[in-house]
Amino acid sequence: MRFYELMVIVDADLEIPEGQDAPSLAKAIESIESEGGSIVSKLDSSPWGLRRLAYEINHKSEGFYVVLEIATEANSLDTADHTLRLADRSEIIRHKIMRLPDDEAIRRGLLAENASADK
Amino acid sequence: MGKTRARSSKKKKRLPKKKKCFFCTESMVAIDYKDEGIIRKFTTERGKISPRRNTGICPKHQRMFAQAVKRARHLALAPFVREYFR
Numbered sequence: 001m002r003f004y005e006l007m008v009i010v011d012a013d014l015e016i017p018e019g020q021d022a023p024s025l026a027k028a029i030e031s032i033e034s035e036g037g038s039i040v041s042k043l044d045s046s047p048w049g050l051r052r053l054a055y056e057i058n059h060k061s062e063g064f065y066v067v068l069e070i071a072t073e074a075n076s077l078d079t080a081d082h083t084l085r086l087a088d089r090s091e092i093i094r095h096k097i098m099r100l101p102d103d104e105a106i107r108r109g110l111l112a113e114n115a116s117a118d119k
Numbered sequence: 120m121g122k123t124r125a126r127s128s129k130k131k132k133r134l135p136k137k138k139k140c141f142f143c144t145e146s147m148v149a150i151d152y153k154d155e156g157i158i159r160k161f162t163t164e165r166g167k168i169s170p171r172r173n174t175g176i177c178p179k180h181q182r183m184f185a186q187a188v189k190r191a192r193h194l195a196l197a198p199f200v201r202e203y204f205r
Contacts, residue, residue, distance in 0.1 A: 054195045055198050094194055094195065101149055
């Protein structure tokens with residue numbers, strides 16, 4: 001099991017019902033879960049959620065940030081990355097998937113002290 | 120003119136105090152790209168990554184920090200260039 005962090009900036013002008021994800025983000029989460037991964041945490045409230053962008057992207061100065069912590073097997077995030085990439089420039093402004101190093105995962109309490117993530 | 124020269128020759132060249140790496144003293148395992156305070160602290164007002172000779176960060180943490188800044192820039196958490204407002 002490995003730990004990843006996914007940050008997504010969703011278009012703030014999109015009309016999304018309260019408490020729901022953008023369709024492509026929901027699809028990405030679904031594909032992660034269908035491949036045996038799990039969403040450990042999902043943050044979309046302060047300091048995340050609606051935020052000013054540091055610079056304009058596609059003439060937009062605000063975006064809706066969502067930060068996810070994911071526990072999954074190696075290389076099972078490809079489909080999620082693919083769906084997010086297809087939605088780039090329409091629903092999703094930017095997205096990035098990052099591997100959390102083992103010691104960082106331990107610090108966050110995701111991984112037990114003496115366990116290695118690659119087992 | 121002669122006076123100043125005499126004074127400067129007397130003056131000892133003072134070596135700057137060697138700074139300790141901020142991240143080493145804090146014993147950080149990873150540098151978080153989401154931490155705006157840290158990113159701001161070690162970048163210039165223009166948004167460039169500060170050189171090690173100014174900040175005293177060790178090579179290992181400078182590499183990690185540079186990576187964090189680049190991640191923050193891509194996700195629009197930090198600017199590529201911060202413009203001055205005049």
